[in-house]
Amino acid sequence: MTQPAPLYTLCRICHFYGSKKVLDIDEFSIPPGTILGLSGPNGSGKTTLLKLLAFAMAPSRGEIHFNGRREYPMSARVRSKVTLMTQTPYLLKRSVLDNVVYGLKIRKDTKRLKQRAARALAAVGLDFDAFHNRAWHQLSGGEAQRVCLAARLILEPQALLLDEPVASVDAESARLIRQASLAARDKWGCTLIIVSHDLTWLNAVSDTRVSMEKGRIFSTHEEIILSPPYQTMQTDSTVNWVLPVSRGRHISLPDKTGETALIPADKINIAQTSENQSDEKNRIPVLVTRMALEPKTGRIEVDFDADTFRLTLLLSEEQAGALNLQPGKKRSLIFKTRDIFWR
Numbered sequence: 001m002t003q004p005a006p007l008y009t010l011c012r013i014c015h016f017y018g019s020k021k022v023l024d025i026d027e028f029s030i031p032p033g034t035i036l037g038l039s040g041p042n043g044s045g046k047t048t049l050l051k052l053l054a055f056a057m058a059p060s061r062g063e064i065h066f067n068g069r070r071e072y073p074m075s076a077r078v079r080s081k082v083t084l085m086t087q088t089p090y091l092l093k094r095s096v097l098d099n100v101v102y103g104l105k106i107r108k109d110t111k112r113l114k115q116r117a118a119r120a121l122a123a124v125g126l127d128f129d130a131f132h133n134r135a136w137h138q139l140s141g142g143e144a145q146r147v148c149l150a151a152r153l154i155l156e157p158q159a160l161l162l163d164e165p166v167a168s169v170d171a172e173s174a175r176l177i178r179q180a181s182l183a184a185r186d187k188w189g190c191t192l193i194i195v196s197h198d199l200t201w202l203n204a205v206s207d208t209r210v211s212m213e214k215g216r217i218f219s220t221h222e223e224i225i226l227s228p229p230y231q232t233m234q235t236d237s238t239v240n241w242v243l244p245v246s247r248g249r250h251i252s253l254p255d256k257t258g259e260t261a262l263i264p265a266d267k268i269n270i271a272q273t274s275e276n277q278s279d280e281k282n283r284i285p286v287l288v289t290r291m292a293l294e295p296k297t298g299r300i301e302v303d304f305d306a307d308t309f310r311l312t313l314l315l316s317e318e319q320a321g322a323l324n325l326q327p328g329k330k331r332s333l334i335f336k337t338r339d340i341f342w343r
Protein backbone atom coordinates (compact mmCIF):
# COMPACT_ATOMS: atom_id res chain seq x y z
CA MET A 1 0.00 0.00 0.00
CA THR A 2 1.37 3.44 -0.84
CA GLN A 3 1.80 5.89 2.00
CA PRO A 4 -0.14 9.14 1.70
CA ALA A 5 2.02 12.20 0.98
CA PRO A 6 3.00 13.95 4.22
CA LEU A 7 0.93 16.92 5.36
CA TYR A 8 4.07 18.51 6.81
CA THR A 9 7.69 17.99 5.91
CA LEU A 10 10.41 19.79 7.86
CA CYS A 11 13.85 20.07 6.28
CA ARG A 12 16.98 21.19 8.12
CA ILE A 13 15.12 23.44 10.55
CA CYS A 14 17.07 25.61 12.99
CA HIS A 15 15.53 28.32 15.08
CA PHE A 16 17.36 30.90 17.15
CA TYR A 17 16.22 33.44 19.69
CA GLY A 18 19.10 35.91 19.54
CA SER A 19 22.18 33.73 19.48
CA LYS A 20 20.52 30.84 21.34
CA LYS A 21 19.62 27.85 19.20
CA VAL A 22 16.30 26.44 20.43
CA LEU A 23 15.35 24.12 17.55
CA ASP A 24 17.48 21.78 15.49
CA ILE A 25 15.48 19.32 13.38
CA ASP A 26 17.13 17.71 10.41
CA GLU A 27 14.13 16.02 8.86
CA PHE A 28 10.66 15.25 10.11
CA SER A 29 7.32 14.60 8.46
CA ILE A 30 3.73 14.26 9.65
CA PRO A 31 1.24 12.18 7.65
CA PRO A 32 -2.26 13.63 7.13
CA GLY A 33 -5.09 12.56 9.42
CA THR A 34 -2.76 11.32 12.15
CA ILE A 35 -2.28 12.33 15.77
CA LEU A 36 1.22 13.36 16.79
CA GLY A 37 1.83 13.47 20.54
CA LEU A 38 4.70 15.70 21.59
CA SER A 39 6.17 15.86 25.09
CA GLY A 40 9.41 17.08 26.61
CA PRO A 41 10.83 19.08 29.47
CA ASN A 42 10.17 22.79 29.93
CA GLY A 43 12.13 24.88 27.48
CA SER A 44 12.84 21.99 25.09
CA GLY A 45 11.27 23.84 22.14
CA LYS A 46 7.74 22.42 21.90
CA THR A 47 5.91 25.75 21.72
CA THR A 48 8.45 27.14 19.27
CA LEU A 49 7.92 24.10 17.04
CA LEU A 50 4.12 24.56 17.19
CA LYS A 51 4.49 28.23 16.22
CA LEU A 52 6.52 27.22 13.18
CA LEU A 53 4.00 24.51 12.22
CA ALA A 54 1.21 27.10 12.61
CA PHE A 55 3.17 29.42 10.28
CA ALA A 56 2.93 32.04 12.99
CA MET A 57 6.63 32.67 12.43
CA ALA A 58 9.34 31.51 10.06
CA PRO A 59 12.28 29.33 11.11
CA SER A 60 15.67 31.06 11.20
CA ARG A 61 16.88 28.40 8.78
CA GLY A 62 15.33 25.54 6.82
CA GLU A 63 12.08 24.82 5.04
CA ILE A 64 8.59 23.74 6.05
CA HIS A 65 6.47 22.11 3.38
CA PHE A 66 2.71 21.84 3.79
CA ASN A 67 0.63 19.78 1.37
CA GLY A 68 3.78 19.35 -0.72
CA ARG A 69 4.63 23.05 -1.13
CA ARG A 70 7.11 25.19 0.73
CA GLU A 71 5.05 27.56 2.86
CA TYR A 72 5.59 30.78 4.78
CA PRO A 73 3.80 32.85 7.44
CA MET A 74 0.93 34.89 5.97
CA SER A 75 0.50 32.52 3.03
CA ALA A 76 -3.22 32.47 2.16
CA ARG A 77 -2.93 28.75 1.40
CA VAL A 78 -2.04 27.85 4.98
CA ARG A 79 -3.91 30.54 6.87
CA SER A 80 -7.24 28.84 6.33
CA LYS A 81 -5.92 25.32 6.91
CA VAL A 82 -3.85 25.43 10.09
CA THR A 83 -4.88 26.70 13.50
CA LEU A 84 -3.11 26.80 16.86
CA MET A 85 -4.74 26.80 20.28
CA THR A 86 -2.49 28.10 23.04
CA GLN A 87 -2.47 27.03 26.68
CA THR A 88 -3.96 30.32 27.91
CA PRO A 89 -7.31 30.99 26.25
CA TYR A 90 -7.22 34.11 24.14
CA LEU A 91 -10.62 35.62 23.37
CA LEU A 92 -11.61 38.85 21.66
CA LYS A 93 -13.38 41.28 24.00
CA ARG A 94 -16.70 40.36 22.45
CA SER A 95 -19.51 37.84 22.84
CA VAL A 96 -19.05 34.08 22.61
CA LEU A 97 -20.83 34.04 19.24
CA ASP A 98 -18.59 36.79 17.82
CA ASN A 99 -15.54 34.87 18.97
CA VAL A 100 -16.68 31.57 17.48
CA VAL A 101 -17.58 32.97 14.03
CA TYR A 102 -14.70 35.46 13.81
CA GLY A 103 -12.48 33.23 11.66
CA LEU A 104 -15.31 32.46 9.25
CA LYS A 105 -16.12 36.16 8.84
CA ILE A 106 -12.47 36.93 8.10
CA ARG A 107 -12.71 34.37 5.31
CA LYS A 108 -15.94 35.96 4.14
CA ASP A 109 -17.61 32.60 4.69
CA THR A 110 -20.84 33.87 6.22
CA LYS A 111 -23.43 31.21 5.34
CA ARG A 112 -25.53 29.80 8.20
CA LEU A 113 -23.22 31.27 10.83
CA LYS A 114 -25.53 30.64 13.77
CA GLN A 115 -26.18 26.98 12.94
CA ARG A 116 -22.47 26.33 12.47
CA ALA A 117 -21.63 28.14 15.71
CA ALA A 118 -24.28 26.07 17.53
CA ARG A 119 -22.68 22.87 16.19
CA ALA A 120 -19.15 23.96 17.13
CA LEU A 121 -20.27 24.97 20.63
CA ALA A 122 -22.16 21.70 21.08
CA ALA A 123 -18.99 19.79 20.12
CA VAL A 124 -17.28 21.29 23.19
CA GLY A 125 -20.30 20.80 25.45
CA LEU A 126 -21.62 24.38 25.43
CA ASP A 127 -25.31 25.08 24.81
CA PHE A 128 -25.78 27.75 22.13
CA ASP A 129 -28.82 29.40 23.77
CA ALA A 130 -27.12 29.60 27.16
CA PHE A 131 -23.75 30.84 25.93
CA HIS A 132 -23.83 32.67 22.60
CA ASN A 133 -24.66 36.10 24.11
CA ARG A 134 -22.24 35.80 27.02
CA ALA A 135 -19.38 38.27 27.10
CA TRP A 136 -15.80 36.97 27.08
CA HIS A 137 -15.38 37.85 30.79
CA GLN A 138 -18.48 35.89 31.87
CA LEU A 139 -16.81 32.51 31.32
CA SER A 140 -14.85 30.20 33.59
CA GLY A 141 -11.31 29.29 32.48
CA GLY A 142 -12.48 25.91 31.19
CA GLU A 143 -15.43 27.44 29.30
CA ALA A 144 -13.16 30.10 27.76
CA GLN A 145 -10.78 27.38 26.55
CA ARG A 146 -13.73 25.46 25.09
CA VAL A 147 -14.94 28.59 23.26
CA CYS A 148 -11.40 28.94 21.86
CA LEU A 149 -11.54 25.36 20.62
CA ALA A 150 -15.03 25.87 19.11
CA ALA A 151 -13.68 28.93 17.25
CA ARG A 152 -11.08 26.64 15.67
CA LEU A 153 -13.27 23.60 15.04
CA ILE A 154 -15.80 25.73 13.11
CA LEU A 155 -13.05 26.33 10.53
CA GLU A 156 -12.67 22.57 9.93
CA PRO A 157 -8.87 22.99 9.68
CA GLN A 158 -6.59 20.43 8.08
CA ALA A 159 -4.23 20.72 11.04
CA LEU A 160 -5.19 21.57 14.62
CA LEU A 161 -2.22 22.34 16.85
CA LEU A 162 -2.90 22.14 20.58
CA ASP A 163 -0.39 23.52 23.10
CA GLU A 164 -1.14 22.05 26.53
CA PRO A 165 -4.89 22.24 25.83
CA VAL A 166 -6.00 20.77 29.14
CA ALA A 167 -3.22 21.90 31.48
CA SER A 168 -5.15 24.67 33.20
CA VAL A 169 -8.81 23.65 32.93
CA ASP A 170 -11.23 21.72 35.16
CA ALA A 171 -11.64 17.95 34.71
CA GLU A 172 -14.94 18.17 32.81
CA SER A 173 -13.60 20.80 30.39
CA ALA A 174 -10.52 18.64 29.88
CA ARG A 175 -12.71 15.66 29.00
CA LEU A 176 -14.78 17.71 26.54
CA ILE A 177 -11.68 19.27 24.92
CA ARG A 178 -10.09 15.85 24.47
CA GLN A 179 -13.30 14.40 23.05
CA ALA A 180 -13.89 17.30 20.62
CA SER A 181 -10.28 17.23 19.36
CA LEU A 182 -10.44 13.51 18.59
CA ALA A 183 -13.84 13.97 16.91
CA ALA A 184 -12.23 16.49 14.51
CA ARG A 185 -9.84 13.78 13.35
CA ASP A 186 -12.66 11.25 12.97
CA LYS A 187 -15.11 13.64 11.25
CA TRP A 188 -12.95 15.38 8.63
CA GLY A 189 -9.53 13.76 8.95
CA CYS A 190 -8.02 16.69 10.84
CA THR A 191 -4.35 16.15 11.71
CA LEU A 192 -3.79 16.77 15.40
CA ILE A 193 -0.47 17.85 16.86
CA ILE A 194 -0.74 17.83 20.61
CA VAL A 195 1.79 19.11 23.13
CA SER A 196 0.99 17.85 26.60
CA HIS A 197 2.53 16.80 29.88
CA ASP A 198 -0.36 14.34 30.24
CA LEU A 199 1.59 11.34 28.99
CA THR A 200 -1.18 8.87 29.71
CA TRP A 201 -3.51 10.74 27.35
CA LEU A 202 -0.80 11.29 24.73
CA ASN A 203 0.17 7.62 24.72
CA ALA A 204 -3.44 6.53 24.50
CA VAL A 205 -4.43 8.69 21.51
CA SER A 206 -1.27 9.32 19.49
CA ASP A 207 -0.43 7.48 16.28
CA THR A 208 3.11 8.82 16.64
CA ARG A 209 4.74 9.75 19.94
CA VAL A 210 7.83 11.88 20.00
CA SER A 211 9.67 13.72 22.69
CA MET A 212 11.77 16.85 22.48
CA GLU A 213 15.00 17.50 24.28
CA LYS A 214 17.09 20.64 23.75
CA GLY A 215 15.38 21.53 20.49
CA ARG A 216 15.63 18.09 18.93
CA ILE A 217 12.97 15.51 18.22
CA PHE A 218 13.42 11.96 19.40
CA SER A 219 11.33 9.27 17.81
CA THR A 220 10.29 7.45 20.94
CA HIS A 221 9.82 8.22 24.57
CA GLU A 222 11.01 4.76 25.46
CA GLU A 223 14.60 5.86 25.65
CA ILE A 224 16.71 7.33 28.35
CA ILE A 225 17.85 10.71 27.23
CA LEU A 226 20.85 12.04 29.07
CA SER A 227 21.75 15.55 28.14
CA PRO A 228 24.90 17.54 28.38
CA PRO A 229 26.61 19.10 30.19
CA TYR A 230 28.28 16.04 31.60
CA GLN A 231 31.03 16.17 34.15
CA THR A 232 34.38 15.73 32.50
CA MET A 233 37.22 13.76 33.94
CA GLN A 234 40.86 13.94 32.89
CA THR A 235 42.74 10.62 32.79
CA ASP A 236 46.32 10.60 31.45
CA SER A 237 46.01 11.74 27.85
CA THR A 238 42.28 11.33 27.29
CA VAL A 239 39.24 13.17 28.54
CA ASN A 240 36.29 10.97 29.28
CA TRP A 241 32.83 12.31 29.74
CA VAL A 242 31.20 10.79 32.71
CA LEU A 243 27.46 10.58 32.69
CA PRO A 244 26.28 12.11 35.95
CA VAL A 245 24.39 8.94 36.69
CA SER A 246 27.02 6.40 35.81
CA ARG A 247 28.82 6.33 39.11
CA GLY A 248 32.28 6.88 37.68
CA ARG A 249 32.12 4.53 34.69
CA HIS A 250 33.80 6.07 31.70
CA ILE A 251 31.73 6.77 28.63
CA SER A 252 33.62 7.64 25.48
CA LEU A 253 33.26 11.13 24.13
CA PRO A 254 30.70 11.48 21.39
CA ASP A 255 31.96 12.57 17.96
CA LYS A 256 30.49 16.04 18.28
CA THR A 257 30.28 18.01 21.48
CA GLY A 258 26.79 18.76 22.75
CA GLU A 259 25.47 15.36 21.66
CA THR A 260 22.85 13.60 23.74
CA ALA A 261 23.25 10.04 24.98
CA LEU A 262 20.41 7.69 24.06
CA ILE A 263 19.84 4.18 25.29
CA PRO A 264 17.14 2.14 23.54
CA ALA A 265 14.48 0.97 25.95
CA ASP A 266 14.97 -2.69 25.05
CA LYS A 267 18.60 -2.42 26.19
CA ILE A 268 17.61 -1.32 29.68
CA ASN A 269 17.13 -3.79 32.49
CA ILE A 270 15.19 -3.01 35.60
CA ALA A 271 16.56 -4.54 38.78
CA GLN A 272 16.21 -4.51 42.54
CA THR A 273 18.47 -1.82 43.97
CA SER A 274 20.33 -4.43 46.06
CA GLU A 275 21.51 -6.54 43.10
CA ASN A 276 25.25 -6.54 42.48
CA GLN A 277 26.64 -4.33 39.81
CA SER A 278 28.89 -6.02 37.27
CA ASP A 279 31.87 -4.06 36.03
CA GLU A 280 30.77 -3.30 32.49
CA LYS A 281 27.35 -2.06 33.49
CA ASN A 282 26.02 1.34 34.41
CA ARG A 283 23.31 1.69 36.95
CA ILE A 284 20.86 4.52 37.54
CA PRO A 285 18.88 4.58 40.79
CA VAL A 286 15.24 5.43 40.07
CA LEU A 287 11.94 5.68 41.89
CA VAL A 288 8.68 4.33 40.45
CA THR A 289 6.40 7.38 40.57
CA ARG A 290 3.36 6.39 38.51
CA MET A 291 1.75 3.36 36.92
CA ALA A 292 -1.23 3.49 34.57
CA LEU A 293 -2.99 1.12 32.22
CA GLU A 294 -2.72 2.03 28.53
CA PRO A 295 -6.21 1.10 27.37
CA LYS A 296 -5.32 0.75 23.68
CA THR A 297 -2.75 -2.01 24.20
CA GLY A 298 -3.37 -3.33 27.71
CA ARG A 299 0.23 -2.51 28.63
CA ILE A 300 1.25 -0.76 31.83
CA GLU A 301 2.87 2.63 31.55
CA VAL A 302 5.47 3.09 34.29
CA ASP A 303 7.23 6.36 35.13
CA PHE A 304 10.68 6.01 36.66
CA ASP A 305 12.12 9.22 38.11
CA ALA A 306 15.86 9.72 38.40
CA ASP A 307 17.51 12.91 39.66
CA THR A 308 17.90 14.45 36.24
CA PHE A 309 15.22 12.91 34.05
CA ARG A 310 12.08 10.85 33.90
CA LEU A 311 11.76 7.68 31.84
CA THR A 312 8.42 6.22 30.83
CA LEU A 313 8.38 2.55 29.83
CA LEU A 314 5.51 0.48 28.54
CA LEU A 315 5.57 -2.97 30.10
CA SER A 316 3.31 -5.98 29.79
CA GLU A 317 1.22 -6.86 32.82
CA GLU A 318 3.44 -9.93 33.36
CA GLN A 319 6.66 -7.86 33.24
CA ALA A 320 5.31 -5.30 35.71
CA GLY A 321 4.15 -8.12 37.99
CA ALA A 322 7.45 -10.03 37.80
CA LEU A 323 9.39 -6.89 38.68
CA ASN A 324 7.05 -6.23 41.61
CA LEU A 325 6.67 -2.61 40.56
CA GLN A 326 4.53 -0.21 42.56
CA PRO A 327 4.62 3.55 42.95
CA GLY A 328 7.15 4.37 45.66
CA LYS A 329 9.42 1.34 44.96
CA LYS A 330 13.10 1.97 44.34
CA ARG A 331 14.68 0.21 41.40
CA SER A 332 17.81 0.44 39.24
CA LEU A 333 17.96 0.91 35.50
CA ILE A 334 20.94 -1.04 34.21
CA PHE A 335 22.51 -0.63 30.78
CA LYS A 336 25.74 -1.45 29.01
CA THR A 337 28.09 1.29 27.92
CA ARG A 338 28.15 -0.12 24.37
CA ASP A 339 24.37 0.32 24.05
CA ILE A 340 24.63 4.08 24.36
CA PHE A 341 24.52 5.99 21.12
CA TRP A 342 24.88 9.68 20.59
CA ARG A 343 22.74 12.17 18.78
Ligand SMILES: Nc1ncnc2c1ncn2[C@@H]1O[C@H](COP(=O)(O)OP(=O)(O)OP(=O)(O)O)[C@@H](O)[C@H]1O
Nearest residue numbers: 017018022040041042043044045046047048049212
Ligand atom coordinates in the same frame (compact mmCIF):
# COMPACT_ATOMS: atom_id res chain seq x y z
N1 LIG B 1 10.32 34.94 22.30
C1 LIG B 1 11.39 34.38 22.85
N2 LIG B 1 12.55 35.06 22.97
C2 LIG B 1 13.65 34.49 23.50
N3 LIG B 1 13.70 33.22 23.95
C3 LIG B 1 12.59 32.49 23.87
C4 LIG B 1 11.36 33.03 23.31
N4 LIG B 1 10.42 32.06 23.36
C5 LIG B 1 11.01 30.97 23.91
N5 LIG B 1 12.30 31.22 24.21
C6 LIG B 1 13.28 30.27 24.78
O1 LIG B 1 13.38 29.21 23.83
C7 LIG B 1 13.47 27.94 24.49
C8 LIG B 1 12.33 27.04 24.00
O2 LIG B 1 11.11 27.59 24.46
P1 LIG B 1 9.70 26.92 24.16
O3 LIG B 1 8.66 27.81 24.75
O4 LIG B 1 9.61 26.59 22.72
O5 LIG B 1 9.84 25.56 25.00
P2 LIG B 1 8.71 24.58 25.53
O6 LIG B 1 9.25 23.20 25.35
O7 LIG B 1 7.40 24.89 24.88
O8 LIG B 1 8.64 24.96 27.05
P3 LIG B 1 7.39 24.84 28.11
O9 LIG B 1 7.11 23.38 28.29
O10 LIG B 1 7.96 25.48 29.35
O11 LIG B 1 6.25 25.62 27.51
C9 LIG B 1 13.42 28.25 25.97
O12 LIG B 1 14.77 28.29 26.43
C10 LIG B 1 12.80 29.63 26.06
O13 LIG B 1 13.28 30.34 27.20
